[in-house]
Amino acid sequence: MRRTAALILIGNEILSGRTRDDNIQFLATNLGELGIPLREIRVIPDVRETIVKTVVELRARYDEVFTTGGIGPTHDDITGPCVAEAFGVPWEFHRPTFDMLQEQFGADFNAARQRMAKLPRGAVPIPNPVSRAPGYSIGNVHVMAGVPRIMRAMFNELAPSLKRGAPVFSRTWYTTSLFEGTIADGLEAIQTQFPDLDIGSYPFHRDDGRRGVALVAKGQDVPDLEKAAQAIHDLIKEKGGVPVEGEPPP
């Protein structure tokens, strides 16, 4: 079964260049392994209308939507009320979360921290083993923290409950002795022969001067994948290159 996912990164820090993204590759890899491959990623600012519109649009288009960022205690953490608005439900105190955080913070459980106990009505918390304030799932939308350590912990709590699709397998050959343009025509012929696979060509250039191209076949049909991988191997040899299995070294 084909299942699809989208990811929304909410917050200004990646758009401004202040922070380098550290969540995309983790989620892309893990969702691929669950058979729910990412089909689209959006990075959007902390702007109410943008968040609401993006959640509404993507949750209609993909099986699962994951968001990161904007669920902390500060004024720029507006993901919660926006997701509530996208679902047309109130954003309100979630009693078990309120009680848990009250116990954690004691006298320091101020108004700002109490915001973290508010969820869209009907949301199911995603436990946060790092700093306690939870994420949550509502419908097909899964709201997680932006801090990578916390996001990963939340995702690991959430993953067992996600409905898996057919896993996507891949086979890769690379060569440092040929250029992309030399093998392009042969590669297109392989793609034509196996229309249900994704055949990709990824040139690489290392700072020390090493360069070459990685050829990747991906798909859910393992016998076809093996045949395509063999054809890619043979193409590299036929063009006078040396095929090496796997990803090129960094």
Next chain:
Amino acid sequence: MRRTAALILIGNEILSGRTRDDNIQFLATNLGELGIPLREIRVIPDVRETIVKTVVELRARYDEVFTTGGIGPTHDDITGPCVAEAFGVPWEFHRPTFDMLQEQFGADFNAARQRMAKLPRGAVPIPNPVSRAPGYSIGNVHVMAGVPRIMRAMFNELAPSLKRGAPVFSRTWYTTSLFEGTIADGLEAIQTQFPDLDIGSYPFHRDDGRRGVALVAKGQDVPDLEKAAQAIHDLIKEKGGVPVEGEPPP
């Protein structure tokens, strides 16, 4: 003058987790310095309708749109014909580019490589000092390679011709002695006092256990920015923390 930009990363490799993005932060930072801050990023697959639709939508919404990926010689490099379709113009050989690449490749200038000499009609090439095959600008859309070294070289060629906006300045204080929830209310009051600035709060957690929060004020009005930075400094002290200027160490 307020100018805005969007970025479209085209290709399956980031969505699959195969490749870690290495372009976003470079473009975000450089565009911010040119006063054309990024307001949205999309990562989309090598799918014709998706590319066309995304280019049409974002070029109407932002002053400048940058794309990376999909302009090489292989069958999965479909950005060129898609951008042409988005502008309603033919995708055709660009004579000076054809002649330049023919001279470079000589007898190896095969059909696959000739694809790299095709541009949407009316496009202006962006020189590629690394591997010669150019990017191009058409209207407010700037099409660049996905390989980071080549993308950066193209951007540096393109940047002097971009119309700049008012630069965005920022001031940052961090503290390791307070949590986000302790300063949230005071920070919101500062945001309310300076509505034209973006006041952000970014908690950090290092693998070795160091943690804290960085407070960032950004904007185009320098006197207001100085006042807000002072207020952030004073807030950290008032709450019993030690304010340190700048970004927290990695």
